[in-house]
Amino acid sequence: MADEKTIPAYDAEAIETKWQRIWESEDTFKARDDSARPKKYVLEMFPYPSGDLHMGHARNYTIGDAMARQARMRGFEVLHPMGFDAFGLPAENAAIKHGVPAGAWTYANMDTAIKTMKRMGFSYDYDRLVRTCDPEYYMWGQWAFLKMWEKGLAYRATSPVNWCPSCNTVLANEQVVDGRCWRCGSVPEKRELSQWYLKITDYAQELLDGIDALDGWPERVKAMQRNWIGRSEGAEIDFALADEDGVTPTDRLITVFTTRPDTIYGTTFFLLPPESALAAELVAGTPAESAYLELKRSVEQVSSVDRQGSGREKHGVFTGRYVINPLTGRPLPIWVADYILLDYGTGAVMGVPCGDQRDFEFARTFGLPIPPIIAQRDDPLYEQLKDVQDMVVAEVDWDHAMDAEGYLIQSGPFTGLLGGKHSPAVDAIIEYLSERGLGRKTVQFRLRDWLISRQRYWGNPIPMIHCDCCGDVPVPYDQLPVLLPEALDLGAGETLAEYAPFYETTCPACGRPARRITDTMDTFTCSSWYYLRYCDPRNDELPFSKDAADRWMPVDNYIGGIEHAILHLLYSRFWTKVMRDLGMIDCDEPFENLLCQGMVKDANGGTMSKSRGNVVPPSSVIEPYGADTMRLAILFIAPTEKDFNWDEEAVAGANRFIKRAWRTVWGLAGSADGARELDVPSLDAVSAELWRRLNELGLKCTADFDRGQFNTAISAVMELVNDASKYVQDVPAERRDGALCARVAHDIVAMLSPICPHWGEELFHEALGATASLYDEPWPAFDAEQAKSSMVEIVVQIKGKVRGRAMVAVDATDGELEEAAKAAVAAQLVGKDIKKIITVPGRLVNIVAV
RNA sequence: GCGGGCGUGGCGGAAUUGGUAGACGCGCUGGAUUUAGGUUCCAGUGGGCUAGCCCGUGAAGGUUCGAGUCCUUUCGCCCGCACCA
Numbered sequence: 001m002a003d004e005k006t007i008p009a010y011d012a013e014a015i016e017t018k019w020q021r022i023w024e025s026e027d028t029f030k031a032r033d034d035s036a037r038p039k040k041y042v043l044e045m046f047p048y049p050s051g052d053l054h055m056g057h058a059r060n061y062t063i064g065d066a067m068a069r070q071a072r073m074r075g076f077e078v079l080h081p082m083g084f085d086a087f088g089l090p091a092e093n094a095a096i097k098h099g100v101p102a103g104a105w106t107y108a109n110m111d112t113a114i115k116t117m118k119r120m121g122f123s124y125d126y127d128r129l130v131r132t133c134d135p136e137y138y139m140w141g142q143w144a145f146l147k148m149w150e151k152g153l154a155y156r157a158t159s160p161v162n163w164c165p166s167c168n169t170v171l172a173n174e175q176v177v178d179g180r181c182w183r184c185g186s187v188p189e190k191r192e193l194s195q196w197y198l199k200i201t202d203y204a205q206e207l208l209d210g211i212d213a214l215d216g217w218p219e220r221v222k223a224m225q226r227n228w229i230g231r232s233e234g235a236e237i238d239f240a241l242a243d244e245d246g247v248t249p250t251d252r253l254i255t256v257f258t259t260r261p262d263t264i265y266g267t268t269f270f271l272l273p274p275e276s277a278l279a280a281e282l283v284a285g286t287p288a289e290s291a292y293l294e295l296k297r298s299v300e301q302v303s304s305v306d307r308q309g310s311g312r313e314k315h316g317v318f319t320g321r322y323v324i325n326p327l328t329g330r331p332l333p334i335w336v337a338d339y340i341l342l343d344y345g346t347g348a349v350m351g352v353p354c355g356d357q358r359d360f361e362f363a364r365t366f367g368l369p370i371p372p373i374i375a376q377r378d379d380p381l382y383e384q385l386k387d388v389q390d391m392v393v394a395e396v397d398w399d400h401a402m403d404a405e406g407y408l409i410q411s412g413p414f415t416g417l418l419g420g421k422h423s424p425a426v427d428a429i430i431e432y433l434s435e436r437g438l439g440r441k442t443v444q445f446r447l448r449d450w451l452i453s454r455q456r457y458w459g460n461p462i463p464m465i466h467c468d469c470c471g472d473v474p475v476p477y478d479q480l481p482v483l484l485p486e487a488l489d490l491g492a493g494e495t496l497a498e499y500a501p502f503y504e505t506t507c508p509a510c511g512r513p514a515r516r517i518t519d520t521m522d523t524f525t526c527s528s529w530y531y532l533r534y535c536d537p538r539n540d541e542l543p544f545s546k547d548a549a550d551r552w553m554p555v556d557n558y559i560g561g562i563e564h565a566i567l568h569l570l571y572s573r574f575w576t577k578v579m580r581d582l583g584m585i586d587c588d589e590p591f592e593n594l595l596c597q598g599m600v601k602d603a604n605g606g607t608m609s610k611s612r613g614n615v616v617p618p619s620s621v622i623e624p625y626g627a628d629t630m631r632l633a634i635l636f637i638a639p640t641e642k643d644f645n646w647d648e649e650a651v652a653g654a655n656r657f658i659k660r661a662w663r664t665v666w667g668l669a670g671s672a673d674g675a676r677e678l679d680v681p682s683l684d685a686v687s688a689e690l691w692r693r694l695n696e697l698g699l700k701c702t703a704d705f706d707r708g709q710f711n712t713a714i715s716a717v718m719e720l721v722n723d724a725s726k727y728v729q730d731v732p733a734e735r736r737d738g739a740l741c742a743r744v745a746h747d748i749v750a751m752l753s754p755i756c757p758h759w760g761e762e763l764f765h766e767a768l769g770a771t772a773s774l775y776d777e778p779w780p781a782f783d784a785e786q787a788k789s790s791m792v793e794i795v796v797q798i799k800g801k802v803r804g805r806a807m808v809a810v811d812a813t814d815g816e817l818e819e820a821a822k823a824a825v826a827a828q829l830v831g832k833d834i835k836k837i838i839t840v841p842g843r844l845v846n847i848v849a850v
Numbered sequence: 851g852c853g854g855g856c857g858u859g860g861c862g863g864a865a866u867u868g869g870u871a872g873a874c875g876c877g878c879u880g881g882a883u884u885u886a887g888g889u890u891c892c893a894g895u896g897g898g899c900u901a902g903c904c905c906g907u908g909a910a911g912g913u914u915c916g917a918g919u920c921c922u923u924u925c926g927c928c929c930g931c932a933c934c935a
Contacts, residue, residue: 715874
């Protein structure tokens with residue numbers, strides 16, 4: 001019998017070290033490919049090894065670990081792997097700064113991080129560890145590139161790209177955030193370069209459609225992806241370039257894209273972007289040329305940051321040339337304007353000042369006419385022009401464009417139709433244009449192809465060879481991997497492009513001397529499929545076997561930061577679909593449920609950063625309190641998806657609870673009677689109530705775990721610990737039910753163990769006498785029937801206001817409920833007329849009386 | 851401008867389908883233990899007053915026997931995208 005004096009002290013460090021050693025030596029968390037249990041794949045976004053782990057990692061992995069451990073107890077075969085996104089620029093920078101090879105720096109950091117992961121007690125299957133900078137991993141990225149090359153999904157093209165002058169490399173569109181480099185914050189320059197791309201646009205429609213089925217993803221992430229893909233329905237319309245006389249159409253057509261073909265009768269000018277080759281050609285040698293060149297130059301000087309914002313003043317130059325409006329036959333002056341983008345749509349726009357705010361502002365700036373072609377029913381113009389097909393009113397006096405729905409006026413045969421996005425007028429005009437070969441219905445995406453080449457050393461080499469005779473030739477599969485050389489002297493500024501032992505080779509097609517491509521792939525290519533490699537991490541014939549991937553995929557629970565809402569999560573969806581089309585897997589969405597955990601801020605709500613000096617390192621909590629307290633605090637302070645401010649008091653509170661629960665379990669264990677089965681009918685009233693609470697709170701805790709709502713799961717266990725400790729305190733030892741004590745102790749330990757695993761194992765073995773791991777133990781079963789009490793307190797309302805309470809049998813009939821309720825508030829019903837009585841069994845009775 | 855989300859005590863936050871608002875914890879107040887501090891334990895803790903009633907989930911309406919929850923309007927905040935035609 002344990003009393004206060006014999007309960008061992010809670011020594012977190014000793015307990016945690018002990019169990020970490022046992023789990024490791026017993027392979028407790030190995031995922032078995034041949035298990036008959038249903039699978040669950042729990043995954044946290046793998047870290048970049050830039051040093052030790054920080055609080056954000058600790059939170060991310062604690063959430064995943066609690067899920068993984070609970071899933072195991074719930075009978076799943078759990079795959080819970082970890083790895084490192086190990087290529088990237090910080091390693092190169094460190095190499096240059098400290099003179100250490102990038103690889104050595106990276107591997108040392110990974111070792112540090114693994115130590116911390118183990119110290120936190122995360123239940124990873126370390127046998128499946130993946131490091132993206134290992135040749136055994138990255139060669140399969142090269143393999144995938146070659147497969148995509150064969151399918152036409154990888155290609156080389158020359159176009160204006162974002163060049164980061166500080167990182168000395170190009171960036172993908174997705175990596176330019178708010179007009180700045182996602183990593184270093186520099187403003188990228190536009191450069192015309194030959195670069196390598198993956199054709200993610202081939203999957204634009206499928207990537208968009210797939211979002212609808214991602215029920216387990218947060219709305220905001222789905223919204224961001226939809227936004228990024230940016231589908232627009234509209235029409236392409238061909239405008240004939242006019243001869244130099246400005247009125248005679250030539251054979252040369254310039255096509256525009258518009259979502260509002262219904263407004264074509266309101267077009268009064270035609271727009272090209274400053275970078276347009278056509279614009280340069282049109283003005284060459286004309287009086288407009290110098291003004292055009294000046295505009296072009298000024299646009300190049302303005303950064304893309306400053307070019308943003310709809311309030312910006314618009315600049316333009318008239319080229320002196322015209323196109324012909326295909327429906328009205330009227331000539332339209334061609335202007336070059338700085339608000340037109342070269343790489344969206346067709347790079348040419350019809351200017352409709354009446355229906356588009358930007359065009360409106362442009363027209364006002366340059367004195368171009370703004371004829372009304374759309375009006376709402378309550379607009380006087382509507383009455384005046386609803387039947388007028390010809391242009392009668394050539395100018396409006398509005399102060400902004402009318403871009404809402406309205407009825408077409410002065411619009412030829414389409415006058416009177418309802419116009420707007422997806423309107424009858426749009427359909428009618430597209431049909432009219434199509435029949436005459438002047439235009440066609442089309443869909444535009446904002447999504448661009450994924451620019452994957454980087455002019456950096458520490459990355460996965462693109463497995464291509466350039467031969468002067470044969471062009472770009474793929475490295476044969478049997479020559480993979482293209483190894484990244486380790487002998488480069490980064491400190492001296494040497495690059496792959498200058499390192500002859502790497503780039504000198506022969507052409508696989510003709511055998512003549514040729515040069516390897518010295519660009520490496522964007523690190524996001526490495527992180528786009530690591531979750532597939534975990535399924536079969538040591539395969540040396542394929543990136544993964546189909547059997548293994550089909551067994552484990554999709555990832556059931558994916559946990560990580562919101563910062564990857566577009567980049568990583570979109571690329572991974574794309575990669576998965578490519579693998580599916582290669583016949584490598586059956587599934588076509590990699591992540592079933594996505595949880596974006598909130599940030600850990602400092603005590604004042606500020607972002608933790610080294611430069612601010614407000615970083616709370618995980619070790620500062622582990623050392624005084626232990627990993628279990630840290631895990632408990634992280635999960636209890638706030639719901640997983642919300643930001644929280646680091647709170648030293650709350651951590652101390654978590655430690656207080658874990659110690660109290662420790663004492664309570666030992667106290668219960670001291671009264672336990674392992675030999676006897678729990679006999680519920682024989683329990684006395686106090687014991688029966690504890691039994692009922694165990695079932696009630698156990699059910700709540702289980703449901704909260706299933707929803708990933710750890711803060712309330714913990715609060716349910718806290719309530720149970722409160723009740724149990726009161727029981728031990730109030731009931732004399734000889735009157736406690738030993739079997740009940742054993743059961744309650746066991747269930748408290750089991751329910752808290754996904755969160756405080758070392759604490760759980762120690763109590764399970766030392767206080768409760770178990771011999772096998774707690775994680776081979778099934779999650780406790782609770783019974784909804786046993787959670788009910790025989791009597792229940794109901795609320796008695798009069799006209800919806802609480803006026804009294806009554807104890808009734810839980811299975812009381814409506815009539816009994818009414819009688820009990822009336823008795824409880826009899827005094828307040830005197831002289832009143834009861835109109836109606838509503839009864840809600842087990843909850844309340846509402847008496848409507850006046 | 852477009853899209854997503856959120857407003858509940860001093861604080862973090864609870865509240866399946868509309869059914870006792872504020873679970874659980876932090877903090878605070880009082881008490882016990884203690885030489886003291888800390889620890890632990892007990893009691894209390896939304897606001898108001900005339901002390902058993904009134905008011906209370908950003909605000910105002912509505913539906914309902916009954917609204918934090920549903921509907922309408924409105925205010926405030928956060929996040930993402932944005933000269934995308």
